[in-house]
Amino acid sequence: GEKGDWLFSHFYGIPHSVLKDWRKVRKLKQTREAFLQDDSCAEFGPNVQKCRECRLDRLRKSQEPAISPVFCRFYYFRRLSYSKNGVIRVNGFSVSEQTDEEAVTVWTGSSEDEEDKKRRKMDLETSKSVLAFLGDKFCQLVKTEDTAFSWVKKETQIMWKRAVRGVREMCDACEATLFNMHWACHKCGFVVCMDCYKARDNKKAKDKELYVWLRCVKNQPHDFKNLMPTQIVPETGKHRCRFVYLYVSKHHILFSVTFDCVPISKIVHCHLFVSIGRHAEVYALSERKIPVTKMPQGVMLDESPLADPHTVVPHDWLGNHRLLWLKDHRHQGNQRLFKENWTQEQPVLVSGLHKSLKANLWKPEQFSREFSSLHSDLYNCRDGSVTNSKVKEFWDGFEDVSKRPKSDKGESVVYRLKDWPSGEEFLALMPARYHDVMKSLPVPQYTDPEAHLNLASHLPSFFIRPDLGPRLCCAHGVTTCPAQDFGTSNLHVEISDTMSILVYVGVAKGNGLLEGEVQDESVKKRLKDPNETPGALWHIYMSKDLQKIQEFLQKADSDSEWDSDADPLREGGWYLSPRLRQRLQDEYGIENRTLLQFLGDAVIIPAGALHQVMNLHSCIQVNVDFVSPEHAHNSYYLTQELRPLKDQVNYEDKLQVKNIFYHSVKDAVATLRNHLKEKNADNVTQEES
Numbered sequence: 088g089e090k091g092d093w094l095f096s097h098f099y100g101i102p103h104s105v106l107k108d109w110r111k112v113r114k115l116k117q118t119r120e121a122f123l124q125d126d127s128c129a130e131f132g133p134n135v136q137k138c139r140e141c142r143l144d145r146l147r148k149s150q151e152p153a154i155s156p157v158f159c160r161f162y163y164f165r166r167l168s169y170s171k172n173g174v175i176r177v178n179g180f181s182v183s184e185q186t187d188e189e190a191v192t193v194w195t196g197s198s199e200d201e202e203d204k205k206r207r208k209m210d211l212e213t214s215k216s217v218l219a220f221l222g223d224k225f226c227q228l229v230k231t232e233d234t235a236f237s238w239v240k241k242e243t244q245i246m247w248k249r250a251v252r253g254v255r256e257m258c259d260a261c262e263a264t265l266f267n268m269h270w271a272c273h274k275c276g277f278v279v280c281m282d283c284y285k286a287r288d289n290k291k292a293k294d295k296e297l298y299v300w301l302r303c304v305k306n307q308p309h310d311f312k313n314l315m316p317t318q319i320v321p322e323t324g325k326h327r328c329r330f331v332y333l334y335v336s337k338h339h340i341l342f343s344v345t346f347d348c349v350p351i352s353k354i355v356h357c358h359l360f361v362s363i364g365r366h367a368e369v370y371a372l373s374e375r376k377i378p379v380t381k382m383p384q385g386v387m388l389d390e391s392p393l394a395d396p397h398t399v400v401p402h403d404w405l406g407n408h409r410l411l412w413l414k415d416h417r418h419q420g421n422q423r424l425f426k427e428n429w430t431q432e433q434p435v436l437v438s439g440l441h442k443s444l445k446a447n448l449w450k451p452e453q454f455s456r457e458f459s460s461l462h463s464d465l466y467n468c469r470d471g472s473v474t475n476s477k478v479k480e481f482w483d484g485f486e487d488v489s490k491r492p493k494s495d496k497g498e499s500v501v502y503r504l505k506d507w508p509s510g511e512e513f514l515a516l517m518p519a520r521y522h523d524v525m526k527s528l529p530v531p532q533y534t535d536p537e538a539h540l541n542l543a544s545h546l547p548s549f550f551i552r553p554d555l556g557p558r559l560c561c562a563h564g565v566t567t568c569p570a571q572d573f574g575t576s577n578l579h580v581e582i583s584d585t586m587s588i589l590v591y592v593g594v595a596k597g598n599g600l601l602e603g604e605v606q607d608e609s610v611k612k613r614l615k616d617p618n619e620t621p622g623a624l625w626h627i628y629m630s631k632d633l634q635k636i637q638e639f640l641q642k643a644d645s646d647s648e649w650d651s652d653a654d655p656l657r658e659g660g661w662y663l664s665p666r667l668r669q670r671l672q673d674e675y676g677i678e679n680r681t682l683l684q685f686l687g688d689a690v691i692i693p694a695g696a697l698h699q700v701m702n703l704h705s706c707i708q709v710n711v712d713f714v715s716p717e718h719a720h721n722s723y724y725l726t727q728e729l730r731p732l733k734d735q736v737n738y739e740d741k742l743q744v745k746n747i748f749y750h751s752v753k754d755a756v757a758t759l760r761n762h763l764k765e766k767n768a769d770n771v772t773q774e775e776s
C-alpha cells in the first residue's frame with residue numbers, strides 16, 4: 088500500500104516523487120492545483136527551469152551515478168502545477184503557512200525518534216546550566232534573526248525552505264551554515280546568508296573582494312534586490328522563529344517560552360522564568376538571580392552532600408596554582424573539580440589513560456604493518472612543505488632518525504601525519520582502536536559524543552552530525568633545533584573544545600629542549616620518574632587574549648616580508664619561539680600556560696584558546712572535540728560574530744553553531760517545562776487532599 092511504500096522509501100532512502108503515482112498525477116492534472124517539487128528539476132520536464140545543481144548534473148558523464156535529489160536547490164521548496172495542456176510549470180515557492188507537522192517537529196522537539204528522545208532528556212541541573220551559559224548568545228541569535236526579518240519590506244512575501252534531512256545548507260558566497268533567515272534566487276537557487284546580503288546592501292568593497300557571488304543563468308550577475316527572503320524554521324501560529332523567546336535585561340536573564348504567546352512585557356522580575364499553560368501564567372522557576380557576569384557561580388546548583396572533591400580526588404596544581412592536574416582519569420569525583428576549573432577557561436591535564444588502553448594497538452609497528460601501502464600527505468614541520476608519499480616512509484623514521492630523509496642542508500625532516508583518519512573513517516578503518524580510546528575518555532560527562540554536557544549531542548539526527556573526531560595525530564619528534572622556532576603544530580585556535588590524548592611515545596635520540604620550560608616541582612619529579620615518558624610540550628593562551636595576540640603577530644609580521652593582510656592565526660604560520668613568547672609577555676603582558684604532556688596524559692583545551700605544540704619525542708595522539716556549555720560562547724564568537732566587527736572572515740562553521748545553540752536551548756527549556764508541569768501536578772494533588 089501507499090503508506091508501506093512511503094515507509095520503505097523513508098527509511099531506505101527518500102520518499103517517492105508524486106509523479107510516480109499515476110492516480111495523484113491524474114488528480115493534479117484535473118484540479119491544476121499547486122504541488123511541491125519533490126524530485127530533481129530534470130524530472131519535471133522542459134518548462135521547469137533547472138536549479139544550478141541540476142544544471143551541473145547535466146554535465147555529468149552517463150556512467151556516473153546521479154546525485155541524490157536532496158541536493159537539488161528547489162527540492163521541497165519550489166511549487167509546480169499542471170497547465171491546461173498538461174505541461175508542468177513553476178508555480179511559486181513554499182511559504183510558512185504550508186508547513187506540516189513533520190516539518191515542525193524538527194524544531195519543536197516532538198519527534199518520536201527514540202534516539203532523539205534520548206538526546207532530549209536532560210537533568211534539571213544540566214538544563215539550568217545550559218540556559219545560564221548559552222542564554223546571552225542565544226538571545227543574540229534571536230535578535231539577529233529579528234533584525235534580518237526587519238530588512239524585508241512589508242509587502243514582500245517571505246518564502247519557506249523546508250530543512251532537508253542530512254543536508255547542510257550553506258551560503259554560496261561565504262560558505263557559512265544557514266540557520267534560518269537567508270536570501271535565494273528564484274531562477275537558479277543561489278543562496279546568500281544575511282551577512283553577505285547586508286554587505287551587498289551596504290556596498291562594502293572589502294566584502295566584494297572576499298566573497299564572489301556566483302552568476303545566474305545566462306551568466307547574469309545576481310542583484311541582491313531580486314533575491315527572495317527565505318526562512319528555514321517554519322512559523323507556528325502568528326510568531327515567526329519564536330518557538331523560544333528569550334530576553335536579556337541589564338544584568339539578568341529573563342526566559343520565556345512562547346508556545347502560548349506570553350508577551351514579554353508580562354515578565355518584570357529578574358528571575359529565570361518558564362511559562363506554561365494557555366493563560367499567560369508565568370512561574371518563577373528560581374528565586375536565585377543569575378547575573379550574567381557571574382554565571383559560573385550562579386550555576387553551581389549542585390549542592391549534593393558529597394565529600395569535598397578537593398580532598399577525595401587525586402589532583403595537583405601546575406603553573407602557579409592555575410592549572411588543574413587530575414591524576415586518576417577514572418575517578419568519579421573528577422567532574423566536579425574539572426567543572427570548577429573549566430568555567431575559569433583554563434586548560435586541564437588528566438593523567439593515567441595509558442593504563443586503560445590496550446598498549447599493543449597503539450604501537451607504531453602495528454600501524455606501519457596495517458597501512459604500509461597507503462599513501463598520505465606528509466607535512467614537513469621544519470619548512471611547511473607537503474609531500475604525498477607512502478605512510479611507510481613516515482613510520483620508518485618514527486623512532487629512528489637516521490631513516491628520515493634529509494634536506495639539502497643536511498637536516499632530517501620532521502614529518503607529521505595530520506588528522507588521519509577522522510571520525511567515521513577512524514571507526515571504519517580501525518574499529519578496535521576507536522572503541523579502545525572512546526571507552527576510556529576522561530570526564531566523559533563532557534567529552535563523550537552522547538553526553539548531555541556535550542552540546543553537539545543535542546543536534547537531532549535530522550541534521551548532519553559535525554565531525555568531532557576522534558582524529559589520529561602522528562608526528563616525529565623535533566630533533567635538535569636550538570632556536571626552538573618551529574613546532575609540530577603551529578599556533579592555532581579551534582572553534583570547539585578539544586582534547587589530545589597521548590597514546591604512544593617513541594623516544595628518538597637528540598633532544599634537549601626542556602631547559603627553562605619546566606618550572607613546576609611536580610613536573611620535575613615526573614621527569615625523573617623512570618615510569619614516566621614525556622612526549623610533547625604545549626603552550627596555551629587564554630581565549631581572552633586572542634585579539635591582542637593577533638595584533639602582536641601582525642606587528643611582528645610587518646617586520647618580515649610577508650603579506651601582513653593575512654590573518655596570521657588562520658594561516659597557522661607561527662610557532663612562538665621563547666624569544667617571541669617573552670616579547671608577548673613584556674609588550675602585551677600576555678602569559679601562556681605551559682604543559683608537558685606525558686604518555687597517557689590528556690590535555691583538554693577550551694574553545695577559542697590559542698595553542699601550539701612541540702613534540703619532544705615522536706608521538707601518537709588521539710584528538711577528540713566536544714562542545715561544552717562553558718565555552719560555547721567562544722564557538723559562537725569565532726564562527727558568527729567576527730566578520731561584522733572587524734571586516735574579518737569568520738572561522739569555518741564546521742559545528743553548525745546556531746543549530747547547536749537552538750537545539751540545546753530547546754532541550755533545556757523542555758526539561759524545565761516538564762519539571763514545572765510535574766510540580767504543578769503535585770501542588771494540585773496536595774491542595775485536593
Ligand SMILES: [Zn+2]
Pocket residue numbers: 127128129137138139140141142159160161162
Ligand atoms: Zn534542481
Ligand SMILES: [Zn+2]
Pocket residue numbers: 258259260261262263279280281282283284
Ligand atoms: Zn554568506
Ligand SMILES: [Zn+2]
Pocket residue numbers: 272273274275276277302303304309
Ligand atoms: Zn540565480
